[in-house]
Amino acid sequence: MQIKYLLISLIGLMMASCQSGPSTEDQLETLRNQITAHLSEVQGDFAVAFRSLGSDTLSLMINEKESFHAASTMKTPVMIELYKQVALGNISLDDSITVVNEFKSIVDGSPFSMDLSVDSQEGLYGKIGQKSTYKALNFQMITMSSNLATNILIDKLDAKKVTQTMRDLGAKDIEVLRGVEDLKAYEQGLSNTTTAYDLMVIMEAIAAGKAVSKEASAAMFEVLKAQHFNEIIPGLLPENVTVAHKTGSITGVRHDSGIVELPSGERYVLVLLSKNLKAPEKGIQVMAQISKLIYKFVENKEG
Structure with missing residues (x-):
């Protein structure tokens, strides 16, 4: 009888494990593969730094110290x-x-x-x-x-x-x-x-209220929200998503760095850097796609 109950418990555990789906690590690896596939479509060099605020485990870095x-x-x-x-x-x-x-x-x-x-x-x-x-x-x-x-x-x-x-x-x-x-x-x-990592660090400081002070950080967040150039991080995101960010561009270079806030209040920092772009508009499109992928990843984790 005890063996029977033990078997039932083991089967239940196995079923629960199957139902729980892939681990966060597996999901992040899938996300990384999707991002690198997109980046391979464009001639140029890129860096990505993503981290969910309040959760160091939800992060993804590509060439973040370059x-x-x-x-x-x-x-x-x-x-x-x-x-x-x-x-x-x-x-x-x-x-x-x-x-x-x-x-x-x-x-x-x-x-x-x-x-x-x-x-x-x-x-x-x-x-x-x-x-x-x-x-x-x-x-x-x-x-x-x-x-x-x-x-x-x-x-x-x-x-x-x-x-x-x-x-x-x-x-x-x-x-x-x-x-x-x-x-x-x-x-x-x-x-x-x-570097993408350093821009992530200072955006996190603003988001956490630690850049100068809580009040100063809040004021800076509001200024960043009023950004006029919105082709990259916010480019393909829903209108009800808040993005407080700063862009940058010179010849062959297109950047964006900011704080993304979902309607639920969930927030993350994302930095997308590029250089040596042969087709800057294509670079912008691909980085916007990457931003959308990361948004979907965070939204699904939240759900």
């Missing part, structure tokens, strides 16, 4: 430094600041100006010589990726302090050396660089 030109993703560290200096009492978000278009090269201090034709925020150029505020310049830097606003802010905040703040947050490799369009620096290989 160095990439940061492009405009470096503007998120600049924003964090801005809020840090506000918290220290050095400045106020509402302080007036003159809009200028002359900056000094980090190579030799020689002056250079921004080229309107390659900036994404034309309106600010009409305000040169007039007053703006740190808050307004930050909003234009993040949401419209204004290079002019970025250089004005970096000139006031100090790029070295931006990088040190990233180190304090645990981002060990990201380097913010300079503003935008410093051609002398570019020609000497002095460019802002990042």
Whole structure:
């Protein structure tokens, strides 16, 4: 009789095991294979960093420590430094600041100006010589990726302090050396660089309320939510999904990095970096597909 009950128990356990489906590890491996298959469709180099907030086991990394030109993703560290200096009492978000278009090269201090034709925020150029505020310049830097606003802010905040703040947050490799369009620096290989892992770390800090403070992190999240360029991470996601993110692009480079929040409140951080793209539009499409795959994975795990 005992043997009979033992057999029944074993069969029940086996059935329950079968019904439970594949393990999280198996599901992540399937997701990885799907992502790498998509990436193989495009000529270029990619990095992926995904982690569910509050669950270190739900993560996926591909080339996460490889160095990439940061492009405009470096503007998120600049924003964090801005809020840090506000918290220290050095400045106020509402302080007036003159809009200028002359900056000094980090190579030799020689002056250079921004080229309107390659900036994404034309309106600010009409305000040169007039007053703006740190808050307004930050909003234009993040949401419209204004290079002019970025250089004005970096000139006031100090790029070295931006990088040190990233180190304090645990981002060990990201380097913010300079503003935008410093051609002398570019020609000497002095460019802002990042890894997918480091961008994930700083986005996690914002999501967790640990970038400067809970209040500052919440304010930065709201600015990132107002992003104007939405082709990659949010590109194929449902409209009721919130994405607070910062993009970046230069020749052969398309990036996106952000915090994704489902209607249920479930959140994760996703960073998608690319370089050496021969067909940038195809790269954007593939990264949008990867974002959708990860969203579906999280949604299914949640269910």
